Amino acid sequence: MRVPILDLTRQHAPLRAEIDRAIARVIDSGRFILGAEVEGFEAETARVCNAAFAIGVSSGTDALLAALMALDIGPGDEVVTTALSFFATAGAVARLGAKPVFADVRSDFNIDPDDALRRVTSRTKAILPVSLFGRRAEVERLAESGLPVIEDAAQAIGAPHLGRGAKMATLSFFPSKNLGALGDAGAVLTDDPKVADRLRLLRAHGSKPKYVHHVVGGNFRIDALQAAVLRVKLPHLAAWNVTRRANMERYRTALANDAAAFGLALPEDAPGHIWHHFCVRVGAGRRDALKTHLQERGIETEVYYPNPLHLQPCFAYLGGKPGDLPGAESATREALAIPVHPELDAAQIDHVIASLREFFAVQQ
């Protein structure tokens, strides 16, 4: 039996005719950049995410870049962020000439707010937590610092209260995300009309009207084609997230009693966690053996993330050393994402459970 980590073909099959019609609508309109399709997508996304404004951009990476630019972050500034995330989180800070200051994570993989707040200095311009794997970071706690918080919510669309306490929240519609485009796309959410205006300016080279450039922005616009496809998929997001939760519960129920004896840590549930990834932890150097065991049984898994950000070669100039952030470093050695996507069927989940049991039975 094959259990892929992602099954977009299965996801798109029942929506295919509607997606085809949406694509045809854009082609027939002849309008591929911004326009009514993007405006419709932005209004619908803002509504689903409980935000006053959603500004469609070209990717989750560009959403981060635009959000940081909207706060005028640049050389000499510091941004406190997590050491455990996809590279884009820290890359966006460094690309603007600012310094990413890495904080450690707790056992739930999210930034430790105490550690983050300890790293605030007079140069800190913003805090950039990530709601990792679909679980909200403690954004409100971080906002008590008085600093603007940008919530990297690339993995948490659909989580209730997303963006609460944050100046902006950024989304990615990378195909594998809980709401995925057919290519790259992203958005920035905000409740602040001035910030929304600035983001619209920044995504179009800072120009308004055309050819009058108030600030140096970029080409960060979402494609109308992606916006049209996302409008087809958006109404299904809530149901997909419910199914992800049901899949998570099936794993947790089946394994809860034996996990401790197995030396397997199951991810804790939390209110509003929308389970982008279901990352178990196995200690004592067994993670890679577990990955191989599951692979031999047709089960795809992923390591999120094999390297903490403070030890990436491109950040060597910041002086990070092994041992600096033990929470993030142990996560990179122990965490393994097993399939939890909504297209899984019961037989596939049972196969994963049986294969996990088989691994630990042999190991004991």
Ligand SMILES: Cc1ncc(COP(=O)(O)O)c(C=O)c1O
């Ligand atoms: C936490 C996080 N931040 C940022 C990004 C960047 O998004 P994108 O791939 O759409 O540029 C991703 C995903 O890819 C992500 O998982």
